[in-house]
Amino acid sequence: xxxxxxxxxxxxxxxxxxxxxxxxxxxxxxxxxxxxxxxxxxxxxxxxxxxxxxxxxxxxxxxxxxxxxxxxxxxxxxxxxxxxxxxxxxxxxxxxxxxxxxxxxxxxxxxxxxxxxxxxxxxxxxxxxxxxxxxxxxxxxxxxxxxxxxxxxxxxxxxxxxxxxxxxxxxxxxxxxxxxxxxxxxxxxxxxxxxxxxxxxxxxxxxxxxxxxxxxxxxxxxx
Numbered sequence: 001x002x003x004x005x006x007x008x009x010x011x012x013x014x015x016x017x018x019x020x021x022x023x024x025x026x027x028x029x030x031x032x033x034x035x036x037x038x039x040x041x042x043x044x045x046x047x048x049x050x051x052x053x054x055x056x057x058x059x060x061x062x063x064x065x066x067x068x069x070x071x072x073x074x075x076x077x078x079x080x081x082x083x084x085x086x087x088x089x090x091x092x093x094x095x096x097x098x099x100x101x102x103x104x105x106x107x108x109x110x111x112x113x114x115x116x117x118x119x120x121x122x123x124x125x126x127x128x129x130x131x132x133x134x135x136x137x138x139x140x141x142x143x144x145x146x147x148x149x150x151x152x153x154x155x156x157x158x159x160x161x162x163x164x165x166x167x168x169x170x171x172x173x174x175x176x177x178x179x180x181x182x183x184x185x186x187x188x189x190x191x192x193x194x195x196x197x198x199x200x201x202x203x204x205x206x207x208x209x210x211x212x213x214x215x216x217x218x219x220x221x222x223x
Contacts, residue, residue, distance in 0.1 A: 008089045008090065008091065009089065009090055010087040010088060010089055010090075011087065011088065011090065012084065012085055012086065012087055012088075013082070013083040013084040013085065013086055013088065013101065013102075013105070014084045014085075016088050016090075016092060016093065016098070016101070017084075017098075017102070019090075019093060020093055020095075020098055023093065024050070024051065024054055025047070028046070028047055028050040028051075031050070032046070034145060035144070035145040035146075037144050037145060037146075037147050038141070038144060038145060041144065042219050042223070044212075044215060044216075044219075045156075045215075045216045045219055045220075048212045048213075048215075048216060049137045049140065049141055049156075049159070049216075050141070052133055052134055052137040052159065052163065053134055053137050053138045053141070054095060055129070055130075055133075055134055056129070056130040056131075056133065056134015056135060056137070056138070057095045057096065057099070057134070058095055058096075058098070058099040058102075058103070059099075059126040059127065059129055059130035059134065060130050060134075061095065061096040061097075061099035061100065062099050062100070062103045062123075062126055063123050063126060063127055063130075065096075065099070065100050066123060068100055069100055069103045069104050069107060069114070069115065070107065070115045070116075070117065072100065072101075072104035072107075072108075073104045073105075073107035073108040073112075073114070073115035074108075074115065076104060076105065076108040076109070077108050077109075082105060082109065083101050083102060083104060083105040084105070088101060105202060106202050107122075109200060109202060110200050110201075110202035110203045111174060111185060111200075111203070112184040112185055112191065113177070113183075113184055113185060116184055121173075125166065125170050128162075128166060129162075129163065129166050132158070132159070132162040132163075132166070133159050133160075133162055133163040133166065136155050136158050136159040136162075137155075137156075137159045139155055140152055140155035140156050140159055143155060153220065156216070156220055157217065157220060160213040160216040160217050160220075161213070161217065163209060163213040164210065164213040164214060164217065166209075167206060167209040167210045167213070168210065170206070171206055171210070174203070178193050
């Protein structure tokens with residue numbers, strides 16, 4: 001009974017996100033013991049591939065729960081709230097539940113195309129990343145575990161190459177939207193970008209999805 005009380009204990013979004021990343025790190029670290037081939041893998045590349053797989057789970061959950069994410073984003077805007085300071089139970093550490101929380105924040109305060117029903121741009125971006133990057137990264141890591149080096153290299157290059165291209169195209173389109181008065185992401189009084197997107201701080205997470213695949217591709221070429 002005590003365990004169930006802990007399970008439903010409430011924490012704010014910052015702590016919830018920190019716990020999720022910490023659990024991810026511990027589980028990924030433990031998975032390295034399954035194969036010497038994983039232990040010999042470049043650490044930064046290994047953890048990034050693991051995060052790409054986890055991101056794929058988040059993205060599939062976002063697509064499957066799109067309407068819920070849209071409604072939650074609208075509530076956050078209407079109430080002028082952020083998930084970082086709202087309270088959530090620990091069962092939301094499950095990736096498919098956590099996804100709805102943080103995609104709602106992203107849709108409300110970073111990229112409002114993630115909360116529109118007019119087009120499917122956001123779902124196209126997330127869906128293509130989930131399958132071409134996340135699913136391929138999973139296959140890639142399984143091949144690495146089994147010592148299939150040639151297949152690993154091909155799939156690793158495919159996963160990271162498509163991830164880098166996905167990020168470049170997405171951010172390029174986003175910056176165009178901030179200057180387009182017809183776009184929901186237009187830099188306006190009601191939804192300002194600030195200097196270097198400082199008013200849309202969650203957008204900075206996309207730096208990792210540009211820098212890390214670049215590093216992985218470079219590491220594959222060098223090694």
